[in-house]
Amino acid sequence: MIPSNINILENHPLAPLTTWKIGGAARYLAMPRDLEEVCGLMRLAYDRGWPLFFLGRGSNVLIADQGLPGLTLYLARSLLKLERQGEYLRAGAGVPLPRLARFAAELGFSGFESLAGIPGTVGAGVRLNVGADGQNLAAALRRVWVATPQLHLIELGRTELALGYRSSLLLQFPHWLVAEAEFELRNPAPREMIQARMGELLQARRLRQPANPRSCGSVFKNPPGGPPAGKLIDELGFKGRRVGDAQVSGKHANFILNQGRATAAQVKALMAEIQDRVWHTHHIALDREVVFLPEDLI
Numbered sequence: 397m398i399p400s401n402i403n404i405l406e407n408h409p410l411a412p413l414t415t416w417k418i419g420g421a422a423r424y425l426a427m428p429r430d431l432e433e434v435c436g437l438m439r440l441a442y443d444r445g446w447p448l449f450f451l452g453r454g455s456n457v458l459i460a461d462q463g464l465p466g467l468t469l470y471l472a473r474s475l476l477k478l479e480r481q482g483e484y485l486r487a488g489a490g491v492p493l494p495r496l497a498r499f500a501a502e503l504g505f506s507g508f509e510s511l512a513g514i515p516g517t518v519g520a521g522v523r524l525n526v527g528a529d530g531q532n533l534a535a536a537l538r539r540v541w542v543a544t545p546q547l548h549l550i551e552l553g554r555t556e557l558a559l560g561y562r563s564s565l566l567l568q569f570p571h572w573l574v575a576e577a578e579f580e581l582r583n584p585a586p587r588e589m590i591q592a593r594m595g596e597l598l599q600a601r602r603l604r605q606p607a608n609p610r611s612c613g614s615v616f617k618n619p620p621g622g623p624p625a626g627k628l629i630d631e632l633g634f635k636g637r638r639v640g641d642a643q644v645s646g647k648h649a650n651f652i653l654n655q656g657r658a659t660a661a662q663v664k665a666l667m668a669e670i671q672d673r674v675w676h677t678h679h680i681a682l683d684r685e686v687v688f689l690p691e692d693l694i
């Protein structure tokens with residue numbers, strides 16, 4: 397029996413909650429309103445022995461065709477606090493990164509512009525230290541508050557978070573939920589200048605990325621010291637390569653598009669083919685940027 401005071405949906409489709417529009421259903425799905433409900437749901441999963449998954453805006457996940465067992469917490473509509481506190485900016489985990497960037501711009505602080513084009517949430521953004529155009533979230537991050545499965549709320553400073561290229565300490569603790577983050581407002585600049593810069597970056601992004609929004613952005617991380625993953629994949633002739641309805645973009649070879657009814661199995665087959673070819677040709681092991689659920693969390 398599920399407690400009646402908590403709204404939990406059963407066998408709820410997850411594909412519509414992801415940008416790729418791929419994947420099966422969640423055995424249980426809850427949309428917590430606040431941190432108290434988040435903690436209540438984490439406790440429920442813990443007590444029942446259910447696997448626990450977090451989902452922000454679903455822009456960096458590939459959900460298995462079989463769906464997810466246990467409980468999925470959909471966080472894109474929760475923890476939406478966004479406020480200035482003196483020299484700092486506090487953002488709840490569910491705040492969309494473009495909103496964070498626009499808010500900082502309105503306050504007249506630079507350093508967040510590149511986040512304006514990243515369609516994810518602050519919580520997932522911290523976990524992966526997202527970034528673009530030579531800027532990343534770590535640059536302005538001061539500390540975060542994380543809820544652990546034992547329901548401790550712990551504070552982690554930027555050094556403890558060990559932020560690197562698309563990585564942080566949190567990758568080792570997939571069941572730690574980022575609840576809130578604090579950023580430094582360090583670089584005052586004229587609002588119009590920041591907004592113009594943001595506009596330029598968004599325009600450049602539109603030119604280099606495919607128009608089809610059904611993707612997860614870059615599928616693979618750029619290999620350290622090597623050419624960008626997109627270039628390696630392009631040079632091997634993968635642009636346009638298709639497995640079922642999963643297709644390597646003709647515009648940006650590190651994007652795989654859902655051209656209709658692509659399945660997770662088709663995307664994985666295409667990714668495996670790419671990794672295999674890059675390895676055999678260059679001896680470079682392409683590392684995934686996209687998170688596979690449930691595999692990466694169980």
Ligand SMILES: Cc1cc2nc3c(=O)[nH]c(=O)nc-3n(C[C@H](O)[C@H](O)[C@H](O)COP(=O)(O)OP(=O)(O)OC[C@H]3O[C@@H](n4cnc5c(N)ncnc54)[C@H](O)[C@@H]3O)c2cc1C
Pocket residue numbers: 415449450451452453454455456457471489513514515516517518519520521522523524525526527528572573574575609611612613614687
């Ligand atoms: C068109 C497009 C362009 C993109 N461009 C960029 C780019 O330029 N740079 C870049 O870095 N990324 C980019 N991305 C990838 C993606 O937007 C980011 O990785 C983003 O941070 C994912 O956020 P999300 O809320 O969608 O996370 P989800 O995809 O929902 O989740 C990703 C992972 O984070 C975990 N998670 C979610 N919320 C929390 C939380 N509160 N606490 C702990 N873990 C959590 C999930 O369990 C999952 O493992 C792009 C994606 C798309 C579709």
